Amino acid sequence: MVEYFLCMVLFCLGLYAILIKRNLIKIIIGLAIMEYAMNLFFILLGYKKGATVPIFSSLTEPHPEVMVDPVAQAMVVANVVIGLAVTFILVIIAILIYEKYGTFDIRDVNKLKG
Amino acid sequence: MIQVRILLVMMIIGAAIAIGSTDLICAIVALGVVGLGISLIFLLLQAPDLAILQLVVEIMSLVIMIRAFGMKDTVNIRERRFIATSISVILMGFFLVFSMAAIFEIPRFGSPLMKTSLFYLRNGFRQTGVPNMVSAIILDYRSLDMLGQVVIAFSAAIGLVLIGRKKIHASTANRAEREQK
Numbered sequence: 001m002v003e004y005f006l007c008m009v010l011f012c013l014g015l016y017a018i019l020i021k022r023n024l025i026k027i028i029i030g031l032a033i034m035e036y037a038m039n040l041f042f043i044l045l046g047y048k049k050g051a052t053v054p055i056f057s058s059l060t061e062p063h064p065e066v067m068v069d070p071v072a073q074a075m076v077v078a079n080v081v082i083g084l085a086v087t088f089i090l091v092i093i094a095i096l097i098y099e100k101y102g103t104f105d106i107r108d109v110n111k112l113k114g
Numbered sequence: 115m116i117q118v119r120i121l122l123v124m125m126i127i128g129a130a131i132a133i134g135s136t137d138l139i140c141a142i143v144a145l146g147v148v149g150l151g152i153s154l155i156f157l158l159l160q161a162p163d164l165a166i167l168q169l170v171v172e173i174m175s176l177v178i179m180i181r182a183f184g185m186k187d188t189v190n191i192r193e194r195r196f197i198a199t200s201i202s203v204i205l206m207g208f209f210l211v212f213s214m215a216a217i218f219e220i221p222r223f224g225s226p227l228m229k230t231s232l233f234y235l236r237n238g239f240r241q242t243g244v245p246n247m248v249s250a251i252i253l254d255y256r257s258l259d260m261l262g263q264v265v266i267a268f269s270a271a272i273g274l275v276l277i278g279r280k281k282i283h284a285s286t287a288n289r290a291e292r293e294q295k
Contacts, residue, residue, distance in 0.1 A: 003118055003122065004223065005210075008213045014129070020198065033132070039152065040152055045226060048228070054160075054235065054247035055245055055246045057245075062239065064232065065235075068159070070234060071231045071251060073161050076161075078263045080167055081167075081171070081266075082267075085267050086270075087179075088270060089270055089273055089277075094183075
Protein backbone atom coordinates (compact mmCIF):
# COMPACT_ATOMS: atom_id res chain seq x y z
CA MET A 1 0.00 0.00 0.00
CA VAL A 2 2.76 2.47 0.92
CA GLU A 3 4.49 1.75 -2.39
CA TYR A 4 1.32 2.54 -4.36
CA PHE A 5 0.81 5.76 -2.41
CA LEU A 6 4.39 6.96 -2.99
CA CYS A 7 3.98 6.17 -6.70
CA MET A 8 0.84 8.33 -6.78
CA VAL A 9 2.73 11.16 -5.03
CA LEU A 10 5.37 10.97 -7.77
CA PHE A 11 2.61 11.19 -10.41
CA CYS A 12 1.17 14.23 -8.63
CA LEU A 13 4.55 16.00 -8.71
CA GLY A 14 4.63 15.63 -12.51
CA LEU A 15 1.05 16.90 -12.71
CA TYR A 16 2.01 19.93 -10.59
CA ALA A 17 4.86 20.78 -12.98
CA ILE A 18 2.54 20.59 -16.00
CA LEU A 19 -0.20 22.68 -14.38
CA ILE A 20 1.83 25.41 -12.72
CA LYS A 21 5.18 25.89 -14.44
CA ARG A 22 5.58 28.36 -17.30
CA ASN A 23 8.92 27.09 -18.56
CA LEU A 24 8.69 24.65 -21.49
CA ILE A 25 11.60 22.57 -20.17
CA LYS A 26 9.89 22.15 -16.81
CA ILE A 27 6.74 20.99 -18.60
CA ILE A 28 8.72 18.36 -20.53
CA ILE A 29 10.35 17.24 -17.26
CA GLY A 30 6.92 16.95 -15.63
CA LEU A 31 5.66 14.79 -18.50
CA ALA A 32 8.70 12.51 -18.15
CA ILE A 33 8.10 12.16 -14.39
CA MET A 34 4.44 11.21 -14.97
CA GLU A 35 5.52 8.59 -17.49
CA TYR A 36 8.04 7.10 -15.03
CA ALA A 37 5.39 6.92 -12.31
CA MET A 38 2.98 5.13 -14.65
CA ASN A 39 5.58 2.53 -15.71
CA LEU A 40 6.49 1.97 -12.07
CA PHE A 41 2.83 1.44 -11.13
CA PHE A 42 2.51 -1.33 -13.72
CA ILE A 43 5.56 -3.13 -12.37
CA LEU A 44 4.40 -2.71 -8.77
CA LEU A 45 1.05 -4.28 -9.74
CA GLY A 46 2.78 -7.30 -11.25
CA TYR A 47 5.12 -8.07 -8.34
CA LYS A 48 4.57 -11.27 -6.39
CA LYS A 49 6.11 -11.66 -2.95
CA GLY A 50 9.09 -14.01 -2.91
CA ALA A 51 8.88 -14.67 -6.63
CA THR A 52 11.72 -14.82 -9.14
CA VAL A 53 12.49 -13.50 -12.61
CA PRO A 54 10.19 -14.92 -15.36
CA ILE A 55 13.09 -16.80 -16.97
CA PHE A 56 13.27 -20.58 -16.84
CA SER A 57 16.71 -21.52 -15.54
CA SER A 58 15.99 -25.22 -15.06
CA LEU A 59 14.02 -26.59 -17.99
CA THR A 60 13.43 -30.02 -16.49
CA GLU A 61 11.83 -28.65 -13.29
CA PRO A 62 10.00 -25.42 -14.15
CA HIS A 63 8.25 -23.55 -11.35
CA PRO A 64 5.79 -21.21 -13.05
CA GLU A 65 3.94 -20.48 -9.79
CA VAL A 66 6.88 -18.61 -8.21
CA MET A 67 7.45 -16.10 -11.02
CA VAL A 68 6.42 -12.45 -11.27
CA ASP A 69 3.88 -11.26 -13.85
CA PRO A 70 5.49 -11.24 -17.35
CA VAL A 71 2.56 -9.52 -19.10
CA ALA A 72 3.02 -6.27 -17.15
CA GLN A 73 6.74 -6.26 -17.99
CA ALA A 74 5.97 -6.83 -21.68
CA MET A 75 3.59 -3.85 -21.65
CA VAL A 76 6.14 -1.59 -19.95
CA VAL A 77 8.81 -2.48 -22.53
CA ALA A 78 6.59 -0.90 -25.21
CA ASN A 79 5.76 2.08 -22.96
CA VAL A 80 9.41 2.98 -22.28
CA VAL A 81 10.34 3.15 -25.97
CA ILE A 82 7.23 5.19 -26.86
CA GLY A 83 8.03 7.58 -24.00
CA LEU A 84 11.53 8.09 -25.39
CA ALA A 85 10.08 8.92 -28.83
CA VAL A 86 7.62 11.40 -27.29
CA THR A 87 10.42 13.09 -25.31
CA PHE A 88 12.56 13.48 -28.44
CA ILE A 89 9.71 15.03 -30.45
CA LEU A 90 8.92 17.45 -27.59
CA VAL A 91 12.59 18.49 -27.31
CA ILE A 92 12.79 19.23 -31.05
CA ILE A 93 9.57 21.28 -30.93
CA ALA A 94 10.86 23.21 -27.88
CA ILE A 95 14.10 24.00 -29.74
CA LEU A 96 12.11 25.29 -32.73
CA ILE A 97 9.99 27.47 -30.43
CA TYR A 98 13.19 28.83 -28.84
CA GLU A 99 14.61 29.70 -32.25
CA LYS A 100 11.42 31.50 -33.28
CA TYR A 101 10.63 33.38 -30.06
CA GLY A 102 13.98 33.50 -28.24
CA THR A 103 12.62 32.19 -24.96
CA PHE A 104 11.11 29.16 -23.27
CA ASP A 105 8.45 31.18 -21.45
CA ILE A 106 5.03 30.04 -22.66
CA ARG A 107 3.51 33.44 -21.98
CA ASP A 108 5.59 34.90 -24.82
CA VAL A 109 4.54 32.21 -27.30
CA ASN A 110 1.47 34.15 -28.34
CA LYS A 111 1.50 34.55 -32.11
CA LEU A 112 -1.51 32.23 -32.43
CA LYS A 113 -3.56 34.06 -29.84
CA GLY A 114 -6.93 34.93 -31.33
CA MET B 115 9.75 -3.98 0.71
CA ILE B 116 11.77 -1.37 2.56
CA GLN B 117 14.32 -0.91 -0.26
CA VAL B 118 11.60 0.06 -2.73
CA ARG B 119 10.19 2.59 -0.26
CA ILE B 120 13.60 4.18 0.36
CA LEU B 121 14.24 4.41 -3.39
CA LEU B 122 10.77 5.90 -3.96
CA VAL B 123 11.36 8.60 -1.34
CA MET B 124 14.70 9.37 -3.00
CA MET B 125 12.95 9.64 -6.37
CA ILE B 126 10.30 11.97 -4.95
CA ILE B 127 13.04 14.25 -3.56
CA GLY B 128 14.77 14.17 -6.96
CA ALA B 129 11.53 15.03 -8.75
CA ALA B 130 10.90 17.94 -6.36
CA ILE B 131 14.42 19.26 -7.03
CA ALA B 132 13.90 18.83 -10.80
CA ILE B 133 10.65 20.81 -10.67
CA GLY B 134 11.66 23.50 -8.20
CA SER B 135 15.24 24.20 -9.25
CA THR B 136 16.01 27.42 -11.11
CA ASP B 137 19.07 26.00 -12.88
CA LEU B 138 18.26 23.97 -15.99
CA ILE B 139 21.30 21.66 -15.84
CA CYS B 140 20.49 20.91 -12.20
CA ALA B 141 16.88 20.13 -13.13
CA ILE B 142 17.85 17.76 -15.95
CA VAL B 143 20.38 15.90 -13.78
CA ALA B 144 17.78 15.60 -11.02
CA LEU B 145 15.47 14.05 -13.61
CA GLY B 146 18.28 11.56 -14.22
CA VAL B 147 18.13 10.65 -10.51
CA VAL B 148 14.47 9.73 -10.98
CA GLY B 149 15.15 7.61 -14.06
CA LEU B 150 18.10 5.73 -12.57
CA GLY B 151 16.17 5.15 -9.34
CA ILE B 152 13.35 3.61 -11.36
CA SER B 153 15.91 1.37 -13.06
CA LEU B 154 17.10 0.15 -9.64
CA ILE B 155 13.49 -0.48 -8.57
CA PHE B 156 12.90 -2.57 -11.71
CA LEU B 157 15.94 -4.64 -10.73
CA LEU B 158 14.61 -5.10 -7.18
CA LEU B 159 11.14 -6.06 -8.47
CA GLN B 160 12.58 -8.90 -10.61
CA ALA B 161 12.48 -7.23 -14.03
CA PRO B 162 16.09 -7.25 -15.32
CA ASP B 163 15.18 -6.73 -19.01
CA LEU B 164 13.35 -3.55 -18.09
CA ALA B 165 16.18 -2.38 -15.85
CA ILE B 166 18.66 -2.57 -18.74
CA LEU B 167 16.22 -0.89 -21.16
CA GLN B 168 15.40 1.89 -18.69
CA LEU B 169 19.12 2.54 -18.00
CA VAL B 170 19.88 2.95 -21.73
CA VAL B 171 16.77 5.07 -22.41
CA GLU B 172 17.44 7.33 -19.40
CA ILE B 173 21.05 8.01 -20.38
CA MET B 174 20.00 8.70 -23.99
CA SER B 175 17.31 11.17 -22.99
CA LEU B 176 19.68 12.82 -20.47
CA VAL B 177 22.34 13.34 -23.15
CA ILE B 178 19.78 14.66 -25.67
CA MET B 179 18.22 17.07 -23.17
CA ILE B 180 21.55 18.44 -21.93
CA ARG B 181 22.72 18.87 -25.54
CA ALA B 182 19.49 20.63 -26.44
CA PHE B 183 18.90 22.80 -23.39
CA GLY B 184 22.29 23.16 -21.70
CA MET B 185 23.52 25.87 -24.04
CA LYS B 186 20.39 27.98 -23.69
CA ASP B 187 19.82 30.68 -21.10
CA THR B 188 19.14 29.56 -17.56
CA VAL B 189 15.74 31.13 -17.76
CA ASN B 190 14.34 31.82 -14.32
CA ILE B 191 10.64 32.49 -14.57
CA ARG B 192 9.51 33.44 -11.10
CA GLU B 193 5.78 33.66 -10.76
CA ARG B 194 3.56 34.28 -7.80
CA ARG B 195 0.10 32.95 -8.52
CA PHE B 196 -1.48 32.00 -5.24
CA ILE B 197 -4.95 31.29 -6.64
CA ALA B 198 -3.81 28.98 -9.43
CA THR B 199 -1.31 27.22 -7.17
CA SER B 200 -3.83 26.66 -4.40
CA ILE B 201 -6.49 25.39 -6.82
CA SER B 202 -3.98 22.95 -8.35
CA VAL B 203 -2.87 21.71 -4.93
CA ILE B 204 -6.49 21.15 -3.88
CA LEU B 205 -7.16 19.24 -7.13
CA MET B 206 -4.10 17.07 -6.52
CA GLY B 207 -5.33 16.40 -3.00
CA PHE B 208 -8.61 15.17 -4.47
CA PHE B 209 -6.63 13.02 -6.90
CA LEU B 210 -4.65 11.45 -4.05
CA VAL B 211 -7.79 10.76 -2.00
CA PHE B 212 -9.60 9.09 -4.90
CA SER B 213 -6.49 7.14 -5.90
CA MET B 214 -6.21 5.85 -2.33
CA ALA B 215 -9.87 4.75 -2.54
CA ALA B 216 -9.01 2.89 -5.75
CA ILE B 217 -5.82 1.42 -4.30
CA PHE B 218 -7.72 -0.23 -1.46
CA GLU B 219 -9.90 -2.01 -4.04
CA ILE B 220 -7.15 -3.57 -6.18
CA PRO B 221 -5.14 -6.61 -4.98
CA ARG B 222 -2.54 -5.94 -2.29
CA PHE B 223 1.13 -5.32 -3.09
CA GLY B 224 2.82 -8.70 -3.50
CA SER B 225 -0.21 -10.79 -4.47
CA PRO B 226 -1.24 -10.00 -8.05
CA LEU B 227 -4.05 -11.44 -10.13
CA MET B 228 -2.31 -13.63 -12.68
CA LYS B 229 -4.91 -15.40 -14.84
CA THR B 230 -3.45 -14.69 -18.29
CA SER B 231 0.11 -14.72 -17.00
CA LEU B 232 -0.23 -18.18 -15.49
CA PHE B 233 -1.36 -19.50 -18.86
CA TYR B 234 1.71 -17.94 -20.48
CA LEU B 235 4.02 -19.21 -17.74
CA ARG B 236 2.68 -22.77 -17.85
CA ASN B 237 2.53 -23.20 -21.63
CA GLY B 238 4.94 -20.57 -22.88
CA PHE B 239 8.12 -22.60 -23.02
CA ARG B 240 6.41 -25.56 -24.64
CA GLN B 241 4.69 -23.43 -27.26
CA THR B 242 7.47 -20.98 -28.15
CA GLY B 243 10.73 -22.60 -27.03
CA VAL B 244 12.03 -19.41 -25.40
CA PRO B 245 13.13 -19.59 -21.74
CA ASN B 246 12.67 -15.84 -21.18
CA MET B 247 8.94 -15.29 -20.83
CA VAL B 248 9.03 -11.52 -21.43
CA SER B 249 10.75 -12.07 -24.79
CA ALA B 250 8.30 -14.87 -25.59
CA ILE B 251 5.33 -12.57 -24.96
CA ILE B 252 6.56 -9.47 -26.77
CA LEU B 253 7.99 -11.35 -29.76
CA ASP B 254 5.58 -14.27 -30.14
CA TYR B 255 2.20 -13.91 -28.42
CA ARG B 256 1.90 -10.13 -28.75
CA SER B 257 4.12 -9.60 -31.78
CA LEU B 258 1.49 -7.40 -33.45
CA ASP B 259 1.79 -4.94 -30.55
CA MET B 260 5.55 -4.98 -31.05
CA LEU B 261 4.99 -4.15 -34.75
CA GLY B 262 2.92 -1.15 -33.67
CA GLN B 263 5.67 -0.03 -31.30
CA VAL B 264 8.28 -0.30 -34.04
CA VAL B 265 6.02 1.75 -36.34
CA ILE B 266 5.73 4.43 -33.63
CA ALA B 267 9.50 4.57 -33.07
CA PHE B 268 10.10 4.72 -36.83
CA SER B 269 7.57 7.50 -37.35
CA ALA B 270 9.15 9.41 -34.45
CA ALA B 271 12.53 9.14 -36.17
CA ILE B 272 10.99 10.31 -39.47
CA GLY B 273 9.34 13.22 -37.66
CA LEU B 274 12.64 14.20 -36.01
CA VAL B 275 14.35 14.23 -39.42
CA LEU B 276 11.52 16.17 -41.07
CA ILE B 277 11.30 18.81 -38.32
CA GLY B 278 15.01 19.15 -37.69
CA ARG B 279 16.06 19.15 -41.34
CA LYS B 280 14.88 22.70 -41.91
CA LYS B 281 17.18 23.96 -39.19
CA ILE B 282 20.21 22.18 -40.64
CA HIS B 283 19.44 23.56 -44.11
CA ALA B 284 19.15 27.07 -42.71
CA SER B 285 22.49 26.85 -40.91
CA THR B 286 24.29 25.50 -43.99
CA ALA B 287 22.70 28.23 -46.15
CA ASN B 288 23.91 30.87 -43.68
CA ARG B 289 27.41 29.41 -43.79
CA ALA B 290 27.36 29.45 -47.63
CA GLU B 291 26.28 33.08 -47.64
CA ARG B 292 29.04 34.00 -45.20
CA GLU B 293 31.64 32.23 -47.36
CA GLN B 294 30.42 34.11 -50.44
CA LYS B 295 30.83 37.42 -48.67
